[in-house]
Every structure is written in C-alpha cells, then in structure tokens.
Amino acid sequence: GSGVTTAAASAAEPPSRPGSAAGSGSSLPTAPGPPGPLVDLAVRRLLVSDQVATAKFGTPQPIDDPAREQQELTQVRQQAVALGIDPDATVALFQDQITASKVVQRGLFTRWTAHPGLAPTTKPDLGRIRTRLDQLTAEILNQLADTETVRRADGTCRADLAVARVTAGALDHLDGLHRHALSIALQSVCRSA
Numbered sequence: 094g095s096g097v098t099t100a101a102a103s104a105a106e107p108p109s110r111p112g113s114a115a116g117s118g119s120s121l122p123t124a125p126g127p128p129g130p131l132v133d134l135a136v137r138r139l140l141v142s143d144q145v146a147t148a149k150f151g152t153p154q155p156i157d158d159p160a161r162e163q164q165e166l167t168q169v170r171q172q173a174v175a176l177g178i179d180p181d182a183t184v185a186l187f188q189d190q191i192t193a194s195k196v197v198q199r200g201l202f203t204r205w206t207a208h209p210g211l212a213p214t215t216k217p218d219l220g221r222i223r224t225r226l227d228q229l230t231a232e233i234l235n236q237l238a239d240t241e242t243v244r245r246a247d248g249t250c251r252a253d254l255a256v257a258r259v260t261a262g263a264l265d266h267l268d269g270l271h272r273h274a275l276s277i278a279l280q281s282v283c284r285s286a
C-alpha cells in the first residue's frame with residue numbers, strides 16, 4: 094500500500110538519468126502527451142517540496158509562509174500578463190501548486206514525527222531551495238503559455254491530463270501522498286472555454 098518508506102528518500106535524491114527528460118537538467122522520466130511537460134514540472138515541484146520539508150523539519154520555520162506565497166503570486170500575475178495568458182487562471186494554478194506543496198510538507202512532517210527513523214538528518218538551505226522553486230515557476234509559466242490552446246480543448250485535455258498524471262505517478266514512483274498532492278496541483282490545468 095502507500096508505505097511510509099518510498100517517496101521521501103527517492104524524492105530527496107531522484108535517480109540520475111542524464112538526458113532523459115525535457116527542461117532544466119531534469120532527471121525524471123517524461124510523461125506523455127501535450128500536458129506531459131507541465132505534469133513533469135508539477136512533479137518536480139512536489140519533489141522539491143520534500144527538500145523544503147527537510148529544511149523546515151525540527152526548526153521554527155513554519156510550513157505556511159503567507160508572505161512568501163503572496164510575493165510569488167504577485168510575480169506570477171505580472172508574468173502571466175507579460176506572456177499573454179489569463180492572469181486569474183494562472184494565479185489559481187500556482188495557488189494549487191502551493192497547496193499541493195503544503196500537503197506534501199504536512200504529510201512528511203506527520204510521517205517523520207510518527208517514524209523518527211525516517212526523518213532527515215540533513216538541513217538543506219531553504220533560500221537555495223526557493224531559488225529552485227523560482228526556476229520551476231518560470232518553466233511552468235512557459236509551459237502554460239505553450240499549452241494555452243490544448244488546455245482549452247474540451248474532452249481531450251482532461252483525458253490527456255489523466256494519462257500523463259497516472260503515467261508520471263508510476264514512472265516517478267510517487268507514493269500515495271505525492272500522487273494525492275499531484276492531483277491537487279493539476280486540478281485547474283484544463284479549462285473550459
């Protein structure tokens with residue numbers, strides 16, 4: 094079942110597979126179809142959330158940082174306007190990424206509290222991790238612009254997204270927590286016209 098041992102370890106150190114996937118030195122397998130690259134980026138953001146949780150666990154730094162979220166969403170809105178994509182829909186999608194990240198962080202905190210042997214022993218630097226999140230934000234924005242038309246395609250968008258989501262979950266060995274979070278992250282990708 095959704096064991097407590099699988100995704101945290103693999104998420105912290107994804108297997109190295111040079112040249113296997115699109116974008117930014119990714120080492121993840123590639124999800125299929127038009128939404129595939131976007132789904133891969135959402136997965137990657139969730140895996141970085143494992144590192145965020147690792148940085149915060151056992152420190153006073155809270156999972157929720159509303160000021161950081163607001164700063165991100167303000168920038169995303171400006172960048173959406175610059176890219177010519179719907180600002181409200183783009184902000185909503187990033188709000189979902191943030192919600193999904195916090196689902197992962199809370200799930201890992203619960204897991205590590207219940208099973209201290211699984212808790213991380215390193216404390217990565219949150220500032221550097223946030224720089225990585227900012228890079229992923231830029232990549233996600235570009236994918237949103239590239240998929241603007243297919244994300245409006247009634248019928249095919251939801252079917253393609255479901256295939257890409259399930260495939261990514263399997264190829265990336267996501268556990269139940271991360272698959273649940275991925276569903277949240279992708280819930281507003283497809284838009285009715």
Ligand SMILES: C=C(O[C@@H]1C=C(C(=O)O)C=C[C@H]1O)C(=O)O
Binds near residue numbers: 161162165190191
């Ligand atoms: C990822 C973090 O944790 C939370 C989630 C955020 C996000 O997904 O962008 C931003 C701030 C926090 O509320 C973080 O603190 O950087």
